[in-house]
Amino acid sequence: VGRLPGALAALEEALALARRLADPQEEVGTLAKLADLLARQGDFPAAAHYARDGLALAEGVGNPTYGAWNRRDLGQALAAMGDVEAGLAHLVRAAETFTAHAWRAMLAGTLLRQGLIHQMAGDYEQAIAILEKVVVLSRETREAYEEAYALAVLGEARLMLGDAEAGRRDLKTAATALPQ
Secondary structure (H helix, E strand, O other): OOOOOOOHHHHHHHHHHHHOOHHHHHHHHHHHHHHHHHHHOOOOOHHHHHHHHHHHHHHHHHHHHHHHHHHHHHHHHHOOOOOHHHHHHHHHHHHHHHOOOOOOOHHHHHHHHHHHHHHHHOHHHHHHHHHHHHHHHHHHHHHHHHHHHHHHHHHHHHHHOHHHHHHHHHHHHHHOOOOO
């Protein structure tokens, strides 16, 4: 959705409609989608704003899974804005909720974000442990892009730790994992 022209405007329109209809369940989901889109586009302050609103609303209406989606977006935004510790804490809590509710594809995406943050922070061993889980989950849920991304970052992390053979293998596997 994030790459589609007009996605942001369409989601903002959907949010306005959900609010006009006074549908808090639809609103909390739309806030998560907006925050996700903005995080993917790199507008982390706006993503954090929508995610905080969505998280508060989700807690108020008892929607833990969309709350976790908003929490995931908030974690990603906070880490990107420099608060890595708080960002990771939100991502860990989101992963726990997705695990409890068997939202495996969302869990894979959440763990991918955790792995990326650990890798960027230079914690390669922790990144590898998390990203290996992402590869397994992504294969089970057929999330080819998450699998390829996780493999690419795994390869980089292994190269940074001096394991050139495993790093090259992961990078090669990442290239073949992408849909043609």
